[in-house]
Amino acid sequence: MVKSIDAGTSRAVAGRGGPTAPVRWVLAGLSLSMLLSSLGTSIANVGLPALAHAFGASFQQVQWVVLAYLLAVTTLIVGAGRLGDLIGRRRLLLAGVLLFTVASALCGAAATLWLLIAARAAQGLGAAVMMALTMAFVGEAVPKARTGRAMGLLGTMSAIGTALGPSLGGVLISGFGWRAIFLVTVPLGLATLVLVRRHLPADRHLPADRHLLADRTPPGGPQRSSTPRPAFDHPGTVLLALTLAAYALAMTLGHGHFGGLGAVLLAAAVLGAVLFVRVEARAASPLIRPAMFRDPALSASLAMSTLVSTVMMATLVVGPFYLSRALGLDDALVGLVLSAGPLVAALTGVPxxxxxxxxxxxxxxxxxxxxAATGCVLLAVTPTAFGVLGYVGPLVIVTAGYAVxxxxxxxxxxxxxxxxRRGVxxxxxxxxxNLGLITGTSVMGAVFAFASATDDVTTAGSGAVATGMRVTFAVAAALVLAALALAATGRTLTRRLAQGS
Structure with missing residues (x-):
C-alpha cells in the first residue's frame, strides 16, 4: 500500500523542499503513529475485568483507565495541533511518540490503579499529538494529487488498530497478564520514533498568520526581514480543554442515562463554549480563528464528521445486544461478527x-x-428472521460508506x-x-434504551431489543441524511462565495 503511494512522488516532494528520502518511509512512520494512537484507544477496554480483579476495584473505578485516555485526547488534540504549527510539527511529533512510549511502559509497571490512570492520561496526551500531526504531515510528504491515497492509508491503519485492540488484548491478557496490553506498544513506539526521526521532513520556519503580519507593518513603513511568530493561546487552550472535558464527562459518566450531574456538566460545557468564542474573538493570536467557521466547506465537513461518527457508534452500542439478545449468539460469535466492521474499514481505506x-x-x-444511509435504512427494516446475514450485510455497507x-x-x-494552519x-x-464517538455512546445508547422500553437492556427480551435496534438505526439514517444536506449546502455556499469574490 505504501509503495503504491510512493511511486513517482519522491521527486515532487523534494522539489517542494520536502524529504529526499522515499515517501514510503515517511508514510510508514505516519502509519505506525496512527496505528499506535488507535490501538491505545481500543486495547484497554478488554482489560477492564482483569484490572478490576487485579486491583480489587469496582467497574466505576477501573473505567477511568479508558476515560483518562479519551479525555486527554479529546481535550488536548486541537491545542497539540496548533502548537505543532508554531514550534515545528516534526519535533513535537517526536516528543508525542516518545511520551506515548514512556507512558506505555509506566502503564505496564504501575503498582496502583491511580498510577495506571495517571500514566494513561500521559499516554493520551502523546496520542493527541500523534493524531493531530499525522494528517498534517501529509501535505508536506505527498503531492496534492495523491493526498486521497495517503489519507486512505492512514484511515486503514486507524481501522486496523481499532480492530486489532480487542483481539490482541484478549490474547495478551490470557497469556501474559494485563500488563502486556500496555507493554506491547513500547517496541512499536520505539520503531515509530526511529522512522519519524530519520525520514520526516525537517521543520521549516512557518509564517505567522497573515492578518497578524499585516497589522504589524505600518502603511508605507519599512518591511521587516523577519517577524516573530504569534504566541500560543494559553487562555483559549485551557478554556477549550475544560469545555471539552465537561462535555465528554457529561456524555460518558451516565452510560446512556442523563442525570443531574450530566445536566450540570453539560451546562458547564455550554457556558465554556460561549466564553471560548468571546475569548478567541479578542485574542491577538487565537487558538482557533473565528474566521475559519465562516468557511462553509470547512464548517460543513466538521459537522458531517461529527454526525457520521455519532452514527458509527450505534453499531458498537447496539450491535452486541442485538446479536446476543435478539439472535442468541454466544460471546465468541458476537465478537467475530462485530469484527466485520473494522475489517471492512481497513480494506476500504486505500481504495x-x-x-x-x-x-x-x-x-x-x-x-x-x-x-452509509442505505446501510442504516436496511438495518432499520431487515427482519430478525434474516439472522446474522441480515445484520452483517447492512453493517458492511454502513462501514464501507463511512470509510469512503x-x-x-x-x-x-x-x-x-x-x-x-495544518496542525490545528x-x-x-x-x-x-471524537466528539461524534463520545456523543454516539450516550445519545445512541439512550435512544436504544428508550425504544426498547426498558431501563436495563441487558435483561430485555429479544423482541424489545429488535425494536430498539430498528428505531436506533432509523434515527441513524436521519442523521446521515442531515449530513448529506450539509454537504450540499456547504458546496452551494462555497460556490456563491467564489462567484461573489
Whole structure:
C-alpha cells in the first residue's frame, strides 16, 4: 500500500523542499503513529475485568483507565495541533511518540490503579499529538494529487488498530497478564520514533498568520526581514480543554442515562463554549480563528464528521445486544461478527483514497454518505428472521460508506490548508470525530434504551431489543441524511462565495 503511494512522488516532494528520502518511509512512520494512537484507544477496554480483579476495584473505578485516555485526547488534540504549527510539527511529533512510549511502559509497571490512570492520561496526551500531526504531515510528504491515497492509508491503519485492540488484548491478557496490553506498544513506539526521526521532513520556519503580519507593518513603513511568530493561546487552550472535558464527562459518566450531574456538566460545557468564542474573538493570536467557521466547506465537513461518527457508534452500542439478545449468539460469535466492521474499514481505506483522487473528494463524500444511509435504512427494516446475514450485510455497507466518507472528507479539508494552519485544522478534524464517538455512546445508547422500553437492556427480551435496534438505526439514517444536506449546502455556499469574490 505504501509503495503504491510512493511511486513517482519522491521527486515532487523534494522539489517542494520536502524529504529526499522515499515517501514510503515517511508514510510508514505516519502509519505506525496512527496505528499506535488507535490501538491505545481500543486495547484497554478488554482489560477492564482483569484490572478490576487485579486491583480489587469496582467497574466505576477501573473505567477511568479508558476515560483518562479519551479525555486527554479529546481535550488536548486541537491545542497539540496548533502548537505543532508554531514550534515545528516534526519535533513535537517526536516528543508525542516518545511520551506515548514512556507512558506505555509506566502503564505496564504501575503498582496502583491511580498510577495506571495517571500514566494513561500521559499516554493520551502523546496520542493527541500523534493524531493531530499525522494528517498534517501529509501535505508536506505527498503531492496534492495523491493526498486521497495517503489519507486512505492512514484511515486503514486507524481501522486496523481499532480492530486489532480487542483481539490482541484478549490474547495478551490470557497469556501474559494485563500488563502486556500496555507493554506491547513500547517496541512499536520505539520503531515509530526511529522512522519519524530519520525520514520526516525537517521543520521549516512557518509564517505567522497573515492578518497578524499585516497589522504589524505600518502603511508605507519599512518591511521587516523577519517577524516573530504569534504566541500560543494559553487562555483559549485551557478554556477549550475544560469545555471539552465537561462535555465528554457529561456524555460518558451516565452510560446512556442523563442525570443531574450530566445536566450540570453539560451546562458547564455550554457556558465554556460561549466564553471560548468571546475569548478567541479578542485574542491577538487565537487558538482557533473565528474566521475559519465562516468557511462553509470547512464548517460543513466538521459537522458531517461529527454526525457520521455519532452514527458509527450505534453499531458498537447496539450491535452486541442485538446479536446476543435478539439472535442468541454466544460471546465468541458476537465478537467475530462485530469484527466485520473494522475489517471492512481497513480494506476500504486505500481504495477509497484512490477513487477520491480520481473522481474528486466531494463526489466521494456524497457517495460515502449515500452508502452509509442505505446501510442504516436496511438495518432499520431487515427482519430478525434474516439472522446474522441480515445484520452483517447492512453493517458492511454502513462501514464501507463511512470509510469512503472519512477518506474523502479528510482529503477535501486538508488538501488546501495553508502550511501554518495544518496542525490545528487536523486537530479539529480529529476532534469532530471524537466528539461524534463520545456523543454516539450516550445519545445512541439512550435512544436504544428508550425504544426498547426498558431501563436495563441487558435483561430485555429479544423482541424489545429488535425494536430498539430498528428505531436506533432509523434515527441513524436521519442523521446521515442531515449530513448529506450539509454537504450540499456547504458546496452551494462555497460556490456563491467564489462567484461573489
Amino acid at each position: 477509497a483514497g484512490r477513487v477520491a483522487d480520481r473522481f474528486g473528494a466531494y463526489r466521494m463524500t456524497v457517495a460515502g454518505l449515500g452508502a 466518507f472519512q477518506t474523502a472528507n479528510n482529503t477535501a479539508v486538508m488538501a488546501d490548508v495553508p502550511a501554518d 485544522t487536523s486537530g479539529m478534524l480529529n476532534l469532530s470525530r
